[in-house]
Amino acid sequence: MAGGAQSLSKLLERATINDHEEILKLCNTSLKQSKNLGTLHAKLVALLNLERYEDALRVLEDGGEELKNGAELENAYTLYRNGQFSEARKVAKGIKDDRGARHMEAQASYRLEDFEQSALVYRGLAETHAPLDDEENDIKINVGAVDAQLEWTRQGHLVHKRKPDREDLEAFETAYNAACASIARGELGQGEVLLKRSRGDLSDAEKVAELLPIQVQQLYVLVRLGKTKDAVNLATQITAKDIPDASTQQVAYNNSVSTSKEVQNPYLSHRLVHDTTTLSKSEKLFTIQSNIIKENKFILDLLVSKYAGVIKSTSKILDSNPSPTISSHVNNVSVLNATAHAQFQLGKFGVKHMLPLLEKRPLDVGLAMVVIQLYILTNNHGSAITVMKSLLKHLEASTSPNDQDIRFAPGLVAAVVSLYTLQGRKTQITTELAKAALYWRHKSRPPKSLLQAAGTALLDSDKVDDQAPAREIFSTLHEQDADSKIANAGYVAAHAHTSTSVANEAKGLTPVSRLIAGIDVSALEESGVPQPCLGADAAKAASRKRVLEEKPKPAKKRLRKSRLPKDYDPNKAPDPERWLPFRERSSYRPKGRKGRQKVAGLTQGGVEKGGEAGGGTSGKGGEGVVKAAVGGAAGKAKNKKKSKK
Helix, strand or coil, X not given: CHHHHHHHHHHHHCCCCCCHHXXXXXXXXXXXXXXXXXXXXXXXXXXXXXXXXXXXXXXXXXXXHHHHHHCHHHHHHHHHHCCCHHHHHHHHHCCCCCHHHHHHHHHHHHXXXXXXXXXXXXXXXXXXXXXCCCHHHHHHHHHHHHHHHHHHCCCHHHCCCCCCCHHHHCCHHHHHHHHHXXXXXXXXXXXXXXXXXXXXXXXXXXXXXXXXXXXXHHHHHHHHHCCHHHHHHHHHHCCHHHCCCHHHHHHHHHHHHHCXXXXXXXXXXXXXXXXXXXXXXXXXXXXXXXXXXXXXXXXXXXXCCCHHHHHHHHHHHHHHCCCCCCCHHHHHHHHHHHHHHHCCCCHHHHHHHHHHXXXXXXXXXXXXXXXXXXXXXXXXXXXXHHHHHHHHHHHHHCCCHHHHHHHCCXXXXXXXXXXXXXXXXXXXXXXXXXXXXXXXXXXXXXXXXXXXXXXXXXXXXXCHHHHHHHHHHHHHHHHHCCCCHHHHHHHHXXXXXXXXXXXXXXXCCCCHHHHCCCCCHHHHHHCCCCCCCCCHHHHHHHHHHHHHHCCCCCCCCCXXXXXXXXXXXXXXXXXXXXXXXXXXXXXXXXXXXXXXXXHHHCCCCCCCCCCCCCCHHHCHHHHHHHHHHHHHHXXXXXXXXXXXX
């Protein structure tokens, strides 16, 4: 082993520090003569510098545990570059007192989407002295990337810096990360400005590698802002096939299809999105990116009428993620599954296909929301509220704590309040918000927006019993964030009837004297301000009376002018048979000379009187002959009589 190490040192003396190909050749030559640990380690480092990560992994396997234990950091990095992030983090964690290992652990955690752990490790590195000049800048860039991912995954409460400062605008990497964090928070305008700023700081060499990814992100922002024309113009400047990074290239293809409002040729778009290259393990997309692309692929499948395929694929995802859940991806997949069953039909026809699914999956939040939306589109608000109540009832009946969190999730509560608002049910709105606030007040991280809405609704309520919970809600908000203007204003308003000293505890509120500085109280009183104010009961009675007084009177019916015949004689009694049909009146005479005889001859089964015109003894068989003879004789006699006249 000593001879091998000496020969290796002689070989390395003949190579320059950057000539990794030459080092690799020398290592291969040495290994043909004898296999030793030092030479394998040198070959491993050379392969990593040449970015031949699969070959480096094979060298580690050939070296066995002895090489892995002697080159732990290189082992962790090789595993990371080959997409084995869990193994890489495990190895890096086992290395003590090594800043390089901490960087490796943080980066592996980032790729495993354990952003909380990644942020913790990076902040630990930032708090200690960085021996290298560029390390501090790298840590700052990586912390910005982790913060952006925390915002995307709805863990913004773990982010320490939520507003970009001047230092973030100095380099394009920090400006780009700050833009991504702003976009994740929904601050699209600020994100657009920061993306433009990051483009301005690029050098000529950096523009080749970084400009296209920035443009892809700008395209996403423009689509979200509704700037369709600008998005279409920018899409024409992006050539996805020129993007070197395979994951960014796939995102670019997806965004280019999403820019158009109408899909002119869904089959061409389907081919464009589905024919992208398969990503390696090290290049795989983050979950939030892959979910969006997967959903868009399902939509394109629906546009080309692949309903059975969408039902099969989405059903597998729903089976692996049991309901209920507030995961946006799972609920979106549930909507696409229902759309495939209904085959893109809306209105009553769509509801007809989706209601049986809702009976099978009563806890499916996404399915319930799409049925409610279809009812809203048909102005059937009552049925929409019925479906919502059924969902809430099933959630409340569950004993799982997770189901209760979903029952009072801010988004679901907001949907309930919106439905009640459509029908003006203020009492139900206050009750729903009060129940949600009561549930979340005892949790470790209650949603502030929901508590603020509940406290405001309770303050506006006319019931005296609602004032106490309003005070408790705003007291909790005031304790959590004493600098919040909403919390301070609600805290003062809630305690105004019980204590006047609480106004001094509020911070950041505009003084009352400044608010009423331009108001002339005397002029207002002279204009008719009621003094004193009516009580609650009196105000209700007055409002009811006003409503009754202002009730519109029914329109008078217009009397039609009587229509009388021209020869009408008021002294003459009207015909008592005037209401009978003309043919049933006694004065009716059919037209024609033989009309009445025809009517008599059409009666079947009549009994003839004896002694008329002979032949009366012929029985039933001769009845027809007798009738014909009588009819003919009478007709002739009548004709003769009338002819004489």
